[in-house]
Amino acid sequence: MSHQDRQLVEAVLANAPGAFERLVREHQALCWHIVYRMARHPEDARDLCQETFLRVHQHLRQYRHESSLKSWIGRVAYNVALRYLERKQLVVFDLGEGDDGLDPIENLADGFDLETAYADRDIATRLHQAIEALPPLQRTLLTLYHLDELSIDEIAGFTGLAAGTIKSHLFRTRLRLRQQLETAYGVSP
Amino acid sequence: MKHEPPSDNAMEREWALQERALRDERLGLDARDDARLQRYRAVARALRQPLDEALPSDFASQVAKEVERHTIDTMRLELYLSWALLSVLAVALLGLVVRYSRLVQAWLSNPWLVALAVCFALPALLGKLPAVNRRRRPG
Numbered sequence: 001m002s003h004q005d006r007q008l009v010e011a012v013l014a015n016a017p018g019a020f021e022r023l024v025r026e027h028q029a030l031c032w033h034i035v036y037r038m039a040r041h042p043e044d045a046r047d048l049c050q051e052t053f054l055r056v057h058q059h060l061r062q063y064r065h066e067s068s069l070k071s072w073i074g075r076v077a078y079n080v081a082l083r084y085l086e087r088k089q090l091v092v093f094d095l096g097e098g099d100d101g102l103d104p105i106e107n108l109a110d111g112f113d114l115e116t117a118y119a120d121r122d123i124a125t126r127l128h129q130a131i132e133a134l135p136p137l138q139r140t141l142l143t144l145y146h147l148d149e150l151s152i153d154e155i156a157g158f159t160g161l162a163a164g165t166i167k168s169h170l171f172r173t174r175l176r177l178r179q180q181l182e183t184a185y186g187v188s189p
Numbered sequence: 190m191k192h193e194p195p196s197d198n199a200m201e202r203e204w205a206l207q208e209r210a211l212r213d214e215r216l217g218l219d220a221r222d223d224a225r226l227q228r229y230r231a232v233a234r235a236l237r238q239p240l241d242e243a244l245p246s247d248f249a250s251q252v253a254k255e256v257e258r259h260t261i262d263t264m265r266l267e268l269y270l271s272w273a274l275l276s277v278l279a280v281a282l283l284g285l286v287v288r289y290s291r292l293v294q295a296w297l298s299n300p301w302l303v304a305l306a307v308c309f310a311l312p313a314l315l316g317k318l319p320a321v322n323r324r325r326r327p328g
Binding site for chain 1: 204
């Protein structure tokens with residue numbers, strides 16, 4: 001845990017003016033990425049983010065400085081989002097993934113002029129739609145890894161998943177996105 | 190669903206390609222000739238786009254106010270509970286006084302017991318006096 005984290009936590013616990021607001025501001029992006037990617041519903045995600053920080057404030061005395069504050073808050077956000085999905089009875093990850101009987105590596109094809117194709121906005125839109133259509137867990141893992149630039153170990157720290165599981169999800173989901181891109185542009189396997 | 194990390198050589202190479210695409214996108218490197226790498230770079234670029242929805246700009250201050258309100262509500266509840274508890278204790282004390290009033294009267298009518306009570310109470314009260322005076326003294 002960094003010295004700044006420790007100072008911030010102590011300031012919040014001492015009810016220093018503006019301390020909690022600063023804590024929220026520093027970690028709200030991570031919280032939003034986790035919760036919004038899991039829940040997908042903007043209004044619900046905002047409420048879940050607020051719930052996350054209310055829990056953080058309520059349980060901050062129990063924070064033992066064993067992990068970084070970011071990881072701890074990330075874990076709270078992830079658990080809040082998981083409970084939301086359970087309440088809504090939504091599937092967290094797609095159990096059917098990779099069960100198509102084909103070796104994904106064998107399905108790859110070349111001869112695709114991506115440089116030209118990516119200039120087309122349609123590519124970005126298709127990829128965006130494909131990302132949005134992913135199951136909540138895969139979508140969240142990809143966002144944390146690519147957008148938040150967290151390491152696999154950091155993600156494992158607050159999702160409670162094994163590093164190998166996360167790596168497997170990242171690998172297969174990126175492969176699937178690539179295949180969808182190729183399929184959309186008529187590249188035969 | 191398999192949760193094992195990619196193990197065979199083809200998968201390892203594919204993983205390395207995905208990671209290279211991620212790194213190249215982060216560093217903003219020029220495009221290379223490898224078509225598969227370019228496809229992964231397109232994926233990585235899409236994944237690095239900010240989300241289409243964001244939290245309101247005043248989210249942090251709103252949450253801080255909510256926490257403050259919540260804390261005040263909790264404190265108020267604790268105060269009400271404290272008063273309720275004190276009321277119960279007062280009623281219980283009153284009941285005891287009524288129940289044992291004759292016994293108390295009997296004690297008060299005994300001068301030796303009264304003297305003993307004064308002996309305990311007086312030093313305690315006198316001990317408080319200097320502290321009270323010090324607090325009242327200006328500066």
